[in-house]
Amino acid sequence: MRRAVVLFIVLVVLLGTLLGLRLVRDRRAAEGPPGGSGVVEGTVVDVRSRLNARVVSLHVEEGSRVEKGALLATLECAEPEALLAEAEARLEMTRAQAHAAEASALASLRTSEAVAAQADGTQAQIESLAAQHGLAARHAERMELMGDAVTVAARDQARAQAEALSQQLAASRHSNSAASRQARAATEQQRASHEQALAAAQAVQAAEASVRRSRLSVAECELRAPLSGAVETLALDVGELALPGTVLARLVDTSNPRATFYLPNAELSSVRSGEPSTVRADAYPDRTFPARVITVAPKAEFTPRNVQTRTDRDRLVYPVEVRIEDPEGLLLPGMPVEITLSERSTAVAERRP
Incomplete structure (x- = not known):
């Protein structure tokens, strides 16, 4: 009986000591830095x-x-590579079409300039013929007024010369009218060729964007590390x-x-x-x-x-x-x-x- 009491007292003291130590440790932890x-x-x-x-x-x-940029995995890339080849071929085709459109626009510009120059030339010719016709008509009138003072042949020659100049003037005016219409048509053709060249250049830009997109897809076939790490x-x-x-x-x-x-x-x-x-x-x-x-x-x-x-x-x-x-x-x-x-x-x- 006495031995049990002693063991009980020792156990109580031991538990009390452990509890006290735990309280002291908790208190020190509470008083210490958070x-x-x-x-x-x-x-x-x-x-x-x-x-x-x-x-x-x-x-x-x-x-x-791995370090940043290291290759992690490779994916099957047959389809993206085929799409890239197709996009590159389409780009070459559109570039050729753009070069042809530029050449056509340049040729249309030269044609428009030539037709415009021709129209200006016929206009100058009309002015010259008009002046000559005026002189010939006045000369023929003077010959008629002179009557028997001049020969009939001279009067006929003056009238014929005036008539010939009149016909040449009419022909030049018709030519000038046709040249003006051709100049307007050439200008419209040159404008259309210029628009086609611009459209071809935009098609080239679209094809280049398609190539860049296809290249990005091909690049995605290789997955690389975006940063260094494990x-x-x-x-x-x-x-x-x-x-x-x-x-x-x-x-x-x-x-x-x-x-x-x-x-x-x-x-x-x-x-x-x-x-x-x-x-x-x-x-x-x-x-x-x-x-x-x-x-x-x-x-x-x-x-x-x-x-x-x-x-x-x-x-x-x-x-x-x-x-x-x-x-x-x-x-x-x-x-x-x-x-x-x-x-x-x-x-x-x-x-x-």
Whole structure:
């Protein structure tokens, strides 16, 4: 009986000691700098297919590290390459048509200029013949007025000369009218040829755009890394069909690791964006990593339905994200860490009214 009492007393003392130590540790933690637990996160990028094609080959393995621009996978490219060849052939054809249209427009311009010059020449000829006809007609009238003073042959010759010039003048006027119509027609033809040349040039631009689009499709046959990082997953194997929008690989960039922890409402005043902090990882117990707060969420999480009492308000927590300095790349995504805010920021928060 006495032995049982002794064991009971020893057990009570031991439990009391453990409880006291736990209370002391909790109190020291509460009095220490604020912080919390989190996991290391990296920048995650999904590499997606833009084509409906089969996977021909994979050039990386899961877990391997790749540099930006590295070839990840090759897709079957027969159809995009055929479309590119067709677009390039159409481009050559439209360029030839554009050259022909330009030559036709230039020829039409030269023809229009020649016809216009011809019309100007006939107009000058009309003016010259009109002057000559006027002189011949007045000479014939004077010969008629002179009567028997001149011979009949001379009078007939004067009238014949005036009549001939009159006929030449009429013919020149007809020629000028025809030349003017030809000039107008040549001008319209030149304008139409110019419009055709412009349309051909626009067709060349459209064909060039089609070639660029086809080349982009061919370039999508090779999926490359958009950033440096580790290959977390490869979603497809060789021979599987990649549909547009299908995730083929997931990359994680660990060059700028981050971690998120949660601060209760009562400790929110102790943190501001840009303030320093310290990170410890279980994998490296004797080492700390400097970090800096980059964001403090403006909205609480795990919020009670009705916030009415002080206890309820203390249950509000706010996500805080820090960026960790890890130039050696020791911290891997998913690794648990402990984040502690610097004592300087805690002291500043305590001095705030």
